[in-house]
Amino acid sequence: MGALGVKLPTQVMSLHSIILDGVDQQPAKPAVIEGSGTGSMDYATLGELSDRVRDRLVALGIKRGDRVGIYLRKSADGIAAIVGVLKAGAAYVPVDPTGPPPRNAYIHHDCEAKAVVIEQCFVPAYREELARLGGALPSFIILESVGGGAPLATALRTLDERSPAGAVATVESAPDDLAYILYTSGSTGKPKGVMLSHRNAVAFVDWCSDAFQPAADDVFSSHAPFHFDLSILDIYVSLKHGASLVLVPESAGKDPLALSQLISRHRITVWYSAPSILSILAQFGRIPEHDYSRLRLVLFAGEVFPIVHLRSIKHQVPHPRYFNLYGPTETNVCTYYEIPPAIADDRVEPFPIGRTCENLESKVVDLEGRVVPAGTEGELCIAGPNVMQGYWNLAEQTARAFIPDEAGKRWYKTGDIVVENPPGCYRYVGRRDRMVKKRGYRVELGEIESCLYGHAAIQEVAVVALPDEAAGVKVKAHVSVRDGKRPSLIELKTFCSQRLPLYMIPDTFEFHPRLPKTSTDKIDYQTLKALG
Amino acid sequence: MNTTNSSEIEAPIKAFIMTEFLPGEDAGQLAEDTPLISAGILDSIATLRLVEFLEKTFSIEMAAHETDAEHLDTIERIARLVRFKKSPLVR
Numbered sequence: 341m342g343a344l345g346v347k348l349p350t351q352v353m354s355l356h357s358i359i360l361d362g363v364d365q366q367p368a369k370p371a372v373i374e375g376s377g378t379g380s381m382d383y384a385t386l387g388e389l390s391d392r393v394r395d396r397l398v399a400l401g402i403k404r405g406d407r408v409g410i411y412l413r414k415s416a417d418g419i420a421a422i423v424g425v426l427k428a429g430a431a432y433v434p435v436d437p438t439g440p441p442p443r444n445a446y447i448h449h450d451c452e453a454k455a456v457v458i459e460q461c462f463v464p465a466y467r468e469e470l471a472r473l474g475g476a477l478p479s480f481i482i483l484e485s486v487g488g489g490a491p492l493a494t495a496l497r498t499l500d501e502r503s504p505a506g507a508v509a510t511v512e513s514a515p516d517d518l519a520y521i522l523y524t525s526g527s528t529g530k531p532k533g534v535m536l537s538h539r540n541a542v543a544f545v546d547w548c549s550d551a552f553q554p555a556a557d558d559v560f561s562s563h564a565p566f567h568f569d570l571s572i573l574d575i576y577v578s579l580k581h582g583a584s585l586v587l588v589p590e591s592a593g594k595d596p597l598a599l600s601q602l603i604s605r606h607r608i609t610v611w612y613s614a615p616s617i618l619s620i621l622a623q624f625g626r627i628p629e630h631d632y633s634r635l636r637l638v639l640f641a642g643e644v645f646p647i648v649h650l651r652s653i654k655h656q657v658p659h660p661r662y663f664n665l666y667g668p669t670e671t672n673v674c675t676y677y678e679i680p681p682a683i684a685d686d687r688v689e690p691f692p693i694g695r696t697c698e699n700l701e702s703k704v705v706d707l708e709g710r711v712v713p714a715g716t717e718g719e720l721c722i723a724g725p726n727v728m729q730g731y732w733n734l735a736e737q738t739a740r741a742f743i744p745d746e747a748g749k750r751w752y753k754t755g756d757i758v759v760e761n762p763p764g765c766y767r768y769v770g771r772r773d774r775m776v777k778k779r780g781y782r783v784e785l786g787e788i789e790s791c792l793y794g795h796a797a798i799q800e801v802a803v804v805a806l807p808d809e810a811a812g813v814k815v816k817a818h819v820s821v822r823d824g825k826r827p828s829l830i831e832l833k834t835f836c837s838q839r840l841p842l843y844m845i846p847d848t849f850e851f852h853p854r855l856p857k858t859s860t861d862k863i864d865y866q867t868l869k870a871l872g
Numbered sequence: 873m874n875t876t877n878s879s880e881i882e883a884p885i886k887a888f889i890m891t892e893f894l895p896g897e898d899a900g901q902l903a904e905d906t907p908l909i910s911a912g913i914l915d916s917i918a919t920l921r922l923v924e925f926l927e928k929t930f931s932i933e934m935a936a937h938e939t940d941a942e943h944l945d946t947i948e949r950i951a952r953l954v955r956f957k958k959s960p961l962v963r
Contacts (some may be wrong), residue, residue, distance in 0.1 A: 595936055601936060624924075830913060831901075871953045
């Protein structure tokens, strides 16, 4: 604060420098705990191991501004690798270790990753796909496995024995250097990379500090995978405040009993996940048999939380504060709403997405980009330090994502239609385009269509999203086939599973002799949606 | 007794999967070794419903770590797990 109580602008720190406090002040405290029981890592080890990753990356020729791929299951090794990439001045690009290797190889090829930290089990398929895509291969840091940091330490030691990597200084990144690129579903059939800078990440993490007052005795869950933007809150808010981060392994992520056990055993205080996970906990997690007493914050984001399940979990676990956080990957959280203590029995309407985060600005515009009066539906636009740099290598899509104003401010168009009511509080209405949220993941229906068009038997395909009471949204593919040769459902789902993440596979398929058309001979999506 | 013949276990599991998750599919396409979870036929919610079905139908209890692809990816594996759970040694 300045002399007049005005907050003075301060030097923007790098994402890796804000977590150093934890390293210095409490070396023996667990920074990362693997929820599967495979290991943990204290702050001193996290600092040392990430330094070694930095040294190795620099020895491999990684320079400020380069990209480094992360292809690891969730583990302490993964966290140390990520911090090491940041310390080398590079941006990390995490991929879904459970996802199809062709998609993951495409992502690292697209962002021209110069190096990749990867587990041995993923190497053969990944290397083959990279070779098929052509171009220079990245340098590999290969771990035999993951767990507690030992496999990463061993991999680095092995490389050192061949050619030692000398200790170098941590790179002090500039605020607009990229910290990470997160790939999300793209409408053209290829995932697109959202570029987030140190300024973006630090602004968001600092807002979380103000809003949620984290402390060193907090225990954060890390439910979201590292390629999903919810992980930014988990990892960096926890490490900034010297708290402990409990990693939920991929294998337990959707298993309600395993999650209940993990919350109880590790005495989790801050939970953050998509609403669908809290829904399955409420239904199948046997909450009364487990100890949820230490939970103080339950945060959820990524999709609308069906009120019936929210009421159920609040009823079973009444004491924490519950927050609905809203924001696309391009801005991270940009509005928030605290769920009131009591939810009326007759309430069916979902809760609002709430007010704009204090460090950002918002406005609601019509199709021409003009601000609409409060109470009128329009597209939510966001400006401020959280807002992404753009999409990697997609200048046109980046230009379309923003509207500049007279003052030169860049407003990111979220694509979400909202209405402001009451003043200062936004309600979510729906999407402007063909993106849907399924279990918190962004799904571009066009990407699923592109995938299915790759199947030899398919003539035409139209993918629609339908409301579903239990799951929130159901994805249905309408298809017509060539020469009446109808592939089996099992064959189509298997085909998709080799090319798309599992959450993008259509739930149901319907076969048609030909798809209905509009008068202009386009596929008639309205008619298809009406079929249910 | 621990002899449960094949149709007592496999048939109801197959019937459940066909009706619930593959409506309209030709039953001949679903073999006992067809991958279910890894091929995207059962998503996470579907897997939970399958577990619920198994617990009720066969009067067994499944542990958290058993509800994954390693144990449930094919009808063959599911049946093996059910048989193990129903064997006198476990009971």
